[in-house]
Amino acid sequence: MRKIKSQVKAPKTTRATKITFALNADLCQQAENWLNSQWSQYNYTYRSLSELVRKSLTAYQEGEIRVNTTERDKHAPKREITIRFFNTDLLNFYYSLPYSQRTAIIEESLREFLEKLNEKELEKHRKIIKPRPKPKLTPYFNINFTCDNCGDEYVEDVAYSYATSLKEIIEHYTYCSGCVS
Ligand SMILES: [Zn+2]
Numbered sequence: 098m099r100k101i102k103s104q105v106k107a108p109k110t111t112r113a114t115k116i117t118f119a120l121n122a123d124l125c126q127q128a129e130n131w132l133n134s135q136w137s138q139y140n141y142t143y144r145s146l147s148e149l150v151r152k153s154l155t156a157y158q159e160g161e162i163r164v165n166t167t168e169r170d171k172h173a174p175k176r177e178i179t180i181r182f183f184n185t186d187l188l189n190f191y192y193s194l195p196y197s198q199r200t201a202i203i204e205e206s207l208r209e210f211l212e213k214l215n216e217k218e219l220e221k222h223r224k225i226i227k228p229r230p231k232p233k234l235t236p237y238f239n240i241n242f243t244c245d246n247c248g249d250e251y252v253e254d255v256a257y258s259y260a261t262s263l264k265e266i267i268e269h270y271t272y273c274s275g276c277v278s
Contacts, residue, residue: 113181114188120150120204121169122176128211147180151187153210154203158190162213164205166198232259234277237266245270 128149135143143149156162182188194202240256243249256271 119175153206166201244273246276
């Protein structure tokens with residue numbers, strides 16, 4: 098019998114639905130600037146503007162952000178952007194939005210989402226520049242030491258030091274109780 102070779106099938110691809118929007122050109126530029134600043138810091142959480150748009154809409158869907166479509170400037174210059182929707186849930190959510198509001202919601206979600214990302218960024222910087230807690234003097238008992246302030250020598254007395262453990266006491270100045278009180 099002749100062996101029948103099974104037909105080679107083209108690999109099934111999950112078709113993404115593409116939707117083209119005319120979005121506020123300034124806003125798109127802002128988003129791209131933000132992406133570029135992230136990439137220059139080797140942060141590739143968001144790889145494209147369309148990913149950012151999808152994430153914004155997801156954030157809106159999940160109630161993480163609120164949008165106000167009334168403040169939108171409808172006459173601002175536009176830029177056409179094609180977004181691929183891979184996630185049917187998100188696509189269905191998009192189709193569930195009121196027809197006349199869809200672009201406005203996409204735009205305002207992106208605006209709010211960017212704002213939120215920028216806030217997070219500021220928060221990170223705030224954490225970095227937060228002053229370190231002031232070192233505290235700790236008393237260590239039964240120490241033979243010379244007070245680095247008054248120069249007196251002490252035998253088995255209390256030494257005050259910024260060292261956080263006795264092991265480190267040698268690396269720090271030591272003070273007598275008279276000098277720290
Ligand atoms: Zn002293």
